[in-house]
Amino acid sequence: MAAPPDNDLLRAVGLHHAHHGSPVLTDVTLGVRAGEILAVTGPRAGGKTTLLHCLSGQLVPDTGEIWFDEMPVHSLTLSQRERFRREHLGWIDSEPHLVPELSAWENAALPLLLRGTPRRAAKAAAMEWLDRFDLGPLARKRPHALAYAQRQQVCVARAIAMEPAVILADEPTVALRRPGRAHALRTLTSAARSHDITVVIATSDADTASVADRTVRLSDGRADGEASDAPEQEGRAACSLSV
Numbered sequence: 001m002a003a004p005p006d007n008d009l010l011r012a013v014g015l016h017h018a019h020h021g022s023p024v025l026t027d028v029t030l031g032v033r034a035g036e037i038l039a040v041t042g043p044r045a046g047g048k049t050t051l052l053h054c055l056s057g058q059l060v061p062d063t064g065e066i067w068f069d070e071m072p073v074h075s076l077t078l079s080q081r082e083r084f085r086r087e088h089l090g091w092i093d094s095e096p097h098l099v100p101e102l103s104a105w106e107n108a109a110l111p112l113l114l115r116g117t118p119r120r121a122a123k124a125a126a127m128e129w130l131d132r133f134d135l136g137p138l139a140r141k142r143p144h145a146l147a148y149a150q151r152q153q154v155c156v157a158r159a160i161a162m163e164p165a166v167i168l169a170d171e172p173t174v175a176l177r178r179p180g181r182a183h184a185l186r187t188l189t190s191a192a193r194s195h196d197i198t199v200v201i202a203t204s205d206a207d208t209a210s211v212a213d214r215t216v217r218l219s220d221g222r223a224d225g226e227a228s229d230a231p232e233q234e235g236r237a238a239c240s241l242s243v
């Protein structure tokens with residue numbers, strides 16, 4: 001099986017998926033180049049979360065292909081897909097999901113610890129990003145002792161600290177109020193720029209989408225086209241989209 005002939009780091013080709021017989025994705029093809037920030041926008045129930053689940057290998061589409069570089073994610077076994085996520089992907093959900101028994105820093109360091117990074121190095125990486133959210137003094141607290149927004153910031157720090165190839169973020173800022181929302185997005189995008197992390201953000205919020213290099217709109221499971229085309233960033237190639 002040969003990878004599609006393009007330079008995308010992450011690519012979906014002809015995705016179709018139905019939940020209980022209802023089509024959710026219909027012939028969706030899109031690609032993201034290394035280091036690019038792509039926003040997937042559109043109305044609620046448009047299929048954004050389902051697309052992110054397919055891109056991350058959490059869900060195998062009914063038909064179609066997902067490629068990570070030259071790796072056919074759609075045809076990997078369950079354990080291979082878990083390994084793919086552990087090694088290459090950071091995930092930010094719309095709600096803060098943390099391990100309640102672990103402190104804030106241990107949660108932020110968890111992907112690194114699972115990869116076998118020595119505890120001291122994992123803690124240093126986690127603390128660097130917790131400090132960006134002014135959470136350093138709270139690093140030893142457990143999630144229940146943190147405010148809801150602070151827990152979401154720990155989740156953002158966790159995704160960045162592992163320096164993955166790709167971060168997939170599903171409505172990453174809905175849990176945050178406006179100033180915190182802007183700060184979280186700035187932190188995420190500056191981390192992506194400085195560490196060459198590819199980011200896909202699913203959002204129905206125009207302000208959140210505006211940080212992206214490129215926007216693709218999903219509506220009724222179809223990619224409508226490029227809703228906006230932000231000025232080309234230095235050294236960044238365009239995202240490709242075809243339906």
Ligand SMILES: Nc1ncnc2c1ncn2[C@@H]1O[C@H](COP(=O)(O)OP(=O)(O)OP(=O)(O)O)[C@@H](O)[C@H]1O
Binds near residue numbers: 020024047049051
């Ligand atoms: N596991 C599931 N089982 C059944 N239906 C589902 C499942 N997941 C999603 N759906 C349905 O698929 C459609 C698309 O949902 P999806 O969450 O992918 O869209 P979305 O654009 O992310 O919407 P939202 O912003 O509301 O999360 C919706 O009608 C939703 O109810």
